[in-house]
Amino acid sequence: MTFSPVGAASSSVLLFFLLAAAALLLKRNQRLLITAGFSLAAVASLLAVAAGGLVVWSGLIHKLILPIGLPDLPFHLRLDPLSGFFLTVIGLLGFFVSIYSIGYCRGFLGKRSVTYLVIFYALFMAGMLLVVVADDAFFFIISWEIMAAASYFLVMFEDEHAENRKAAFLYLVVAHIGAIAILLSFGVMAGFAAGVEEGFNGYTFDAMREAKFPTGWATLAFLLAFFGFAAKAGVIPLHVWLPEAHPVAPSNVSALMSGVMLKTAIYGIIRIAFDLIHVFPWWWGAMVLVLGVITAVMGILYAVMQQDLKRLLAYSSVENIGVIIIGIGLAMIFTSFKLPVLAALALIAGLYHTLNHAMFKGFLFMGAGAVLHATQERNMEKMGGLIHKMPWTAALFLVGCISISALPPFNGFVSEWLTFQAFLFTPALPNALLKLLIPLGAALLALAAALAAACFVKAYGVTFLGHWRGHNPLNPPLLRGTKGVVEVDWFMRLGMILTAFSCLALGVLPTVVIGWMDTISEQMVGTKIAASAGAFGWVWLTPVSHERASYSGPIVFLGILAVVCATYLLLHVRRTAIHRAPIWDCGFEKLTGRMQYTATSFSMPIRRIFGFLFNIKEQVRITPPVPPCNKGGVGGLHYHLRVRDRFWGWIYEPISDVSFWVARKVGMLQQGKIHIYLIYSFVTIIILLMFFR
Amino acid sequence: MNLAAQINSLLAALILLTAFGLLVQKRMYGLLHIFAWQGLFLSVSTAVVGYAAGTHHLYISSVLTLLLKVILLPYILHVLIQRLQIHKEIETVVNVPTTMLIGIALVIFSYHLTAPIRELSTLVTRSTLAVALATVMIGLLMMITRRHAVTQIIGFLAMENGLFFAATSATYGMPLVVELGVALDILIAAFIFGIFFFHIRTTFDSLDVKQMAKLKEED
Numbered sequence: 008m009t010f011s012p013v014g015a016a017s018s019s020v021l022l023f024f025l026l027a028a029a030a031l032l033l034k035r036n037q038r039l040l041i042t043a044g045f046s047l048a049a050v051a052s053l054l055a056v057a058a059g060g061l062v063v064w065s066g067l068i069h070k071l072i073l074p075i076g077l078p079d080l081p082f083h084l085r086l087d088p089l090s091g092f093f094l095t096v097i098g099l100l101g102f103f104v105s106i107y108s109i110g111y112c113r114g115f116l117g118k119r120s121v122t123y124l125v126i127f128y129a130l131f132m133a134g135m136l137l138v139v140v141a142d143d144a145f146f147f148i149i150s151w152e153i154m155a156a157a158s159y160f161l162v163m164f165e166d167e168h169a170e171n172r173k174a175a176f177l178y179l180v181v182a183h184i185g186a187i188a189i190l191l192s193f194g195v196m197a198g199f200a201a202g203v204e205e206g207f208n209g210y211t212f213d214a215m216r217e218a219k220f221p222t223g224w225a226t227l228a229f230l231l232a233f234f235g236f237a238a239k240a241g242v243i244p245l246h247v248w249l250p251e252a253h254p255v256a257p258s259n260v261s262a263l264m265s266g267v268m269l270k271t272a273i274y275g276i277i278r279i280a281f282d283l284i285h286v287f288p289w290w291w292g293a294m295v296l297v298l299g300v301i302t303a304v305m306g307i308l309y310a311v312m313q314q315d316l317k318r319l320l321a322y323s324s325v326e327n328i329g330v331i332i333i334g335i336g337l338a339m340i341f342t343s344f345k346l347p348v349l350a351a352l353a354l355i356a357g358l359y360h361t362l363n364h365a366m367f368k369g370f371l372f373m374g375a376g377a378v379l380h381a382t383q384e385r386n387m388e389k390m391g392g393l394i395h396k397m398p399w400t401a402a403l404f405l406v407g408c409i410s411i412s413a414l415p416p417f418n419g420f421v422s423e424w425l426t427f428q429a430f431l432f433t434p435a436l437p438n439a440l441l442k443l444l445i446p447l448g449a450a451l452l453a454l455a456a457a458l459a460a461a462c463f464v465k466a467y468g469v470t471f472l473g474h475w476r477g478h479n480p481l482n483p484p485l486l487r488g489t490k491g492v493v494e495v496d497w498f499m500r501l502g503m504i505l506t507a508f509s510c511l512a513l514g515v516l517p518t519v520v521i522g523w524m525d526t527i528s529e530q531m532v533g534t535k536i537a538a539s540a541g542a543f544g545w546v547w548l549t550p551v552s553h554e555r556a557s558y559s560g561p562i563v564f565l566g567i568l569a570v571v572c573a574t575y576l577l578l579h580v581r582r583t584a585i586h587r588a589p590i591w592d593c594g595f596e597k598l599t600g601r602m603q604y605t606a607t608s609f610s611m612p613i614r615r616i617f618g619f620l621f622n623i624k625e626q627v628r629i630t631p632p633v634p635p636c637n638k639g640g641v642g643g644l645h646y647h648l649r650v651r652d653r654f655w656g657w658i659y660e661p662i663s664d665v666s667f668w669v670a671r672k673v674g675m676l677q678q679g680k681i682h683i684y685l686i687y688s689f690v691t692i693i694i695l696l697m698f699f700r
Numbered sequence: 701m702n703l704a705a706q707i708n709s710l711l712a713a714l715i716l717l718t719a720f721g722l723l724v725q726k727r728m729y730g731l732l733h734i735f736a737w738q739g740l741f742l743s744v745s746t747a748v749v750g751y752a753a754g755t756h757h758l759y760i761s762s763v764l765t766l767l768l769k770v771i772l773l774p775y776i777l778h779v780l781i782q783r784l785q786i787h788k789e790i791e792t793v794v795n796v797p798t799t800m801l802i803g804i805a806l807v808i809f810s811y812h813l814t815a816p817i818r819e820l821s822t823l824v825t826r827s828t829l830a831v832a833l834a835t836v837m838i839g840l841l842m843m844i845t846r847r848h849a850v851t852q853i854i855g856f857l858a859m860e861n862g863l864f865f866a867a868t869s870a871t872y873g874m875p876l877v878v879e880l881g882v883a884l885d886i887l888i889a890a891f892i893f894g895i896f897f898f899h900i901r902t903t904f905d906s907l908d909v910k911q912m913a914k915l916k917e918e919d
Contacts, residue, residue, distance in 0.1 A: 680910065682793055685844045696813055
């Protein structure tokens with residue numbers, strides 16, 4: 008029997024559905040349910056990786072038509088390199104997260120039933136896998152909705168907090184507004200794809216590929232689809248649901264949502280722009296690029312301001328989506344000016360970042376989950392010094408932070424570097440306006456990258472370094488409940504270690520990965536870059552030509568490794584080199600953990616510089632001293648800071664005000680008097696009769 | 701044939717007359733009697749159409765109409781009115797002369813509306829379609845202009861009469877199964893109304909539908 012990728016992909020999906028059904032049977036034994044359920048999920052994810060990896064590697068297209076669906080429109084499945092790539096991304100992170108979940112979900116044992124978590128986790132994975140293999144609009148929307156609905160329930164999992172319910176509702180609303188836009192876009196395309204034929208033929212992606220769209224309608228379809236997918240991906244200003252929903256979901260789910268669910272939207276944009284509509288006015292790409300740049304810079308600026316660890320990560324996802332969108336926008340611009348090699352470079356940069364972000368963001372959410380699991384705390388201001396209690400998590404989290412800050416030798420560097428390379432080729436464009444403006448985008452991307460580094464220095468430093476900042480400084484700090492803060496179990500560690508290795512591998516061996524991904528750029532923009540990118544063997548990555556730029560992952564990695572080892576040896580060979588002592592307290596003698604540098608103080612300079620971008624409310628309240636000690640001075644000092652997204656006030660509040668106003672006006676129709684209602688129908692009948700006489 | 705058509709036209713005229721009667725009548729019992737009369741004319745008209753067109757199942761419809769709309773429903777409403785001790789005077793939203801004028805306008809409108817159908821149709825009953833339509837609209841008008849729940853029910857039943865008449869005059873009646881179903885619906889509706897009247901009364905202490913405005917949400 009030969010290995011059929013499309014068969015493997017569908018059996019992976021089937022396994023997930025099976026898991027969702029079987030979870031109900033295992034309801035009684037929660038511990039077994041967690042172990043067996045997530046192991047099965049891991050296996051199913053591996054199947055998806057195998058299917059996707061093979062398709063991308065071979066570059067062949069596999070199709071399958073299922074005998075279910077609408078009478079005239081059976082479900083079409085199609086595995087091409089693009090969907091294979093996303094299948095791999097989803098499966099890979101799904102595999103790591105599933106292993107991690109075995110440990111993570113044990114934290115819920117005895118607190119709440121995890122049955123629903125397992126069911127919707129499985130449905131969520133199945134939905135995501137189906138989205139990328141669907142080959143007709145109907146099936147795509149169904150899968151998209153399975154994904155959205157399942158993730159809604161996952162966000163709602165801890166539904167006893169009003170905050171969670173509110174976040175889930177917001178998410179559901181934005182997801183559905185987006186889904187409507189996507190549906191309308193498919194409708195527009197199907198109208199042209201169907202041609203003169205009757206029936207649903209126009210709704211298959213094959214028909215859309217064949218169809219010729221007039222520019223105006225193509226623009227409408229693209230804008231609708233981009234709006235819908237941008238709402239899912241969290242492109243500013245449609246990002247508001249993201250920092251609400253991601254922090255409140257269980258951390259393994261946040262990892263998947265942030266790591267791969269946002270990527271299905273990226274898949275949708277690429278699929279629609281490069282595969283289904285072939286029309287490319289240059290301003291489409293420019294628009295996507297501008298939105299990407301805004302998203303990247305604003306996203307990271309908001310991230311720096313956060314004190315909630317998971318919220319910070321959520322805003323950082325917004326930034327990374329911006330970086331990916333920048334790659335896609337550049338690829339679109341290059342394509343519209345017929346520069347396929349550069350388009351391939353930009354597209355590969357975007358896709359590479361997609362893969363990388365899935366890895367390191369999933370990873371960081373797992374790390375944040377581990378911290379949450381151990382401390383029951385999301386606010387960084389109340390953490391600190393965790394490196395002593397959780398050395399594994401701390402070391403692994405550091406890897407994630409380095410990756411996301413785009414520092415070599417980890418993977419974040421490679422994709423951001425590739426994006427910059429794509430930027431540097433823009434002088435080749437024949438459009439003067441773009442030539443002038445795009446370097447500005449490059450500068451802003453550089454700013455975003457630097458701010459990201461600052462952001463994660465803050466996240467890591469405040470959480471893991473220093474001393475515990477919890478409220479009760481006199482007690483042994485890390486004791487909560489009975490067990491206190493302890494290192495997480497091996498399943499969680501294993502999930503994180505595997506992800507860390509994949510981050511490293513993606514950073515050290517970029518040429519191999521790009522060689523593997525080449526079939527995608529060939530399919531989408533019609534040319535390969537592996538020949539030039541790997542011209543100097545697998546050691547050197549030389550996008551386009553070696554005279555311009557080159558990077559060698561392995562050599563950099565070995566160099567860094569050598570320096571790290573040498574430093575370690577120098578410090579640890581002599582016992583006296585490291586000297587541990589209490590902190591010098593300047594003679595104050597009453598230092599507590601709360602006197603440390605905090606997350607708020609770390610981000611204060613950035614808050615001052617970019618203050619105009621935020622809605623900041625800062626309050627210092629001094630309470631008078633308590634009567635006994637009446638010699639002036641202060642009794643208490645309260646510092647209150649609230650940093651809000653400006654987009655709430657700019658966009659969302661006006662929209663909600665207008666809808667309430669309209670609802671009130673429409674509500675006037677409802678008089679509560681039966682005569683009025685009867686008159687409505689009477690008048691309607693009379694008018695209709697007059698018209699259709 | 702011709703005679704049957706003439707008789708049917710006469711009955712149609714009587715039905716229209718009773719419809720106006722419903723609009724004019726100010727006493728509750730009188731209203732019930734007029735409604736019963738309307739049912740009787742309808743029943744006779746159905747039988748005549750059945751005879752003229754040779755569709756015998758219309759006889760069954762005719763008998764059903766007689767039983768239901770002439771005897772049973774007026775009886776039930778009668779009992780209800782007694783039990784609930786309803787005011788014998790009818791309260792209107794719009795005064796009677798105005799209602800009458802609107803009713804006349806509706807009749808003219810119906811004739812105007814059905815003019816094209818009259819020219820196309822070959823049935824003996826074709827001229828009565830306008831009357832049927834007018835009866836429906838007058839029933840609706842009655843529902844709009846009356847305050848009391850019982851009068852609204854009578855308006856509703858009058859509308860149903862009009863529809864039934866439209867069915868017989870336009871197409872020689874609906875299939876028997878449909879008519880049986882409709883008859884059953886009317887019966888059940890009457891029972892449900894009866895039960896609801898009691899409930900509305902215990903809730904609002906009145907059968908004035910104006911009270912239902914309280915159900916609206918406050919803003």
